[in-house]
Amino acid sequence: MYRVRRWVVRHARAFELLYAGFEVMLQRSAPLLKRIGYARLEAPMARLERLIKGLLFDCQMCGHCVLSSTGMSCPMNCPKRLRNGPCGGVREDGGCEVKPEMRCVWLDAWEGSRRMKHGDRIHVVQLPLDASLEGTSSWLRVARGEHDAKAGGRR
Amino acid sequence: MKFDDEPVPGYSLPVLPGHVSPGRLERVLRAGRFAVTTEIDPPDSADPAEVLRRAAIFDGYVDAINATDGSGANCHMSSVGVCSLLTRVGYATILQMSCRDRNRIAMQGEILGAAAMGACNLLCLTGDGVQAGDHPHARPVFDLDSPSLLEMARRMRDESCFESGRPIDSPPRMFLGAAANPFVPPRASRAQRLAKKVAAGARFIQTQYCFDVAVLRDFMAEVGDLGLLEGPDRVHVLVGMGPLPSARSARWVRDNVPGIYIPDAVIRRLEGASNQREEGARLCRDILQEVREIEGVSGAHIMAYRQETTVAHIIEETGVLEGRVPWYPGRDNPTELNPESPEAAGELPAAASS
Numbered sequence: 001m002y003r004v005r006r007w008v009v010r011h012a013r014a015f016e017l018l019y020a021g022f023e024v025m026l027q028r029s030a031p032l033l034k035r036i037g038y039a040r041l042e043a044p045m046a047r048l049e050r051l052i053k054g055l056l057f058d059c060q061m062c063g064h065c066v067l068s069s070t071g072m073s074c075p076m077n078c079p080k081r082l083r084n085g086p087c088g089g090v091r092e093d094g095g096c097e098v099k100p101e102m103r104c105v106w107l108d109a110w111e112g113s114r115r116m117k118h119g120d121r122i123h124v125v126q127l128p129l130d131a132s133l134e135g136t137s138s139w140l141r142v143a144r145g146e147h148d149a150k151a152g153g154r155r
Numbered sequence: 156m157k158f159d160d161e162p163v164p165g166y167s168l169p170v171l172p173g174h175v176s177p178g179r180l181e182r183v184l185r186a187g188r189f190a191v192t193t194e195i196d197p198p199d200s201a202d203p204a205e206v207l208r209r210a211a212i213f214d215g216y217v218d219a220i221n222a223t224d225g226s227g228a229n230c231h232m233s234s235v236g237v238c239s240l241l242t243r244v245g246y247a248t249i250l251q252m253s254c255r256d257r258n259r260i261a262m263q264g265e266i267l268g269a270a271a272m273g274a275c276n277l278l279c280l281t282g283d284g285v286q287a288g289d290h291p292h293a294r295p296v297f298d299l300d301s302p303s304l305l306e307m308a309r310r311m312r313d314e315s316c317f318e319s320g321r322p323i324d325s326p327p328r329m330f331l332g333a334a335a336n337p338f339v340p341p342r343a344s345r346a347q348r349l350a351k352k353v354a355a356g357a358r359f360i361q362t363q364y365c366f367d368v369a370v371l372r373d374f375m376a377e378v379g380d381l382g383l384l385e386g387p388d389r390v391h392v393l394v395g396m397g398p399l400p401s402a403r404s405a406r407w408v409r410d411n412v413p414g415i416y417i418p419d420a421v422i423r424r425l426e427g428a429s430n431q432r433e434e435g436a437r438l439c440r441d442i443l444q445e446v447r448e449i450e451g452v453s454g455a456h457i458m459a460y461r462q463e464t465t466v467a468h469i470i471e472e473t474g475v476l477e478g479r480v481p482w483y484p485g486r487d488n489p490t491e492l493n494p495e496s497p498e499a500a501g502e503l504p505a506a507a508s509s
Contacts, residue, residue, distance in 0.1 A: 080254075080281060080295065084302035084355075085348040087281045088336030088363055089413030097413040098284040110344045123347060125355045128259060128303045128318060 012072040012112035045137040063133025069121040071112025083126040164245025176330035178275025179247040180219040184391040190454030194221035197231040207495035214483035219247040228288025242273030253282030258298040270327030279304040302355040309356030332359035337374035338416035346377035361456040384451040391453035399435040
């Protein structure tokens, strides 16, 4: 939801902390998740992720979450799916070139990143996205230790 | 600028030590000369002569010619096609590549093909959204974005491998560039955005149309503060500009073309003029004069849609080339003329001599 995701960006610092804690929790529960079986968990976890992240961030399930590098504003809501910053078409009122009624997600990302402790991660060049990860759980990937903040989801 | 090692048109120059490409543009920029580039509008046609005719307009005035890639999301001849035609007679080209229409497989193939055809400069662009052009129902691709395209091209060149990691036998030796638009929001982070493109491999930048020199001056100061304008890995900023034909069209551009910022003062100045077209050209000259004085600016990129002949006047009257005559087919050797140039047709004497 548009309003919720704007609210999240305004509270990017809190969500950064929440996410950092959640990441540790995921990594700690790795042995348990492994015992249950990642393959068995994939579908229900992806559904859960779609539900929660969809509500909070309008998550598009790209499978390679970079929210903590983008001010908690999901870059996949950009109609050009830009993961490295705003295009040159941002309107004078901050509206998106393609969808004028939507504020540029990168304006939000920049503001959100300024509120975060590790906001400077926004300067790291994000490599091309691995399209084969679309629709899969990025949380399980974090648990497996396969999530690289930069490499487009590829190991 | 004449090099001792000028080759036969269509063949590459030797790559100088510390350079990455066999092209003229990199040489001019790294030599610290004020460079001038322009763009040609690829024709809606399969006629090669049309491309050469459009290029001949700039003979003796520009260091490189951009071939746009479906600009404004409108369909035209491909940029690789245009570059290939131009490099055959020796022109220095800047291949524009937008992420809108192709995935990484197609783009890497095109980079190799274009480099093989003698294109030495690659401008990596995100691209306008499809809604802006004549095919709004097309599927936008955006597999990459401008920084990830730069990074991919840089790796192809420096590490001789595809994005997949598979090796390339002979890498594309291209001077990489990107666009910057300091004139639109979020202005506070535009210099940082440029820094990201430089980190990804851009060594030259062509900006969007500049109609507000004060904004550009602040932007350049910020870019300088980030340390991007020093050392062998510095970035060369070419400021975009062009003549506006009238106040009415300036308004239309402002309202309809994404990313072009035209302040009210500019529109008022045009409205107040008795000859708006002349005033538009004068405004462009004034901007060029101001911009060349800004610390760290390496050149100008003059875009004159449907006013291509004005470019020569603007360059001549401002004297930005400082007496230099950029290479063009026939400059040094009359047998190398662009077959579609007025000189080849015997219509006019040479526009400029070496």
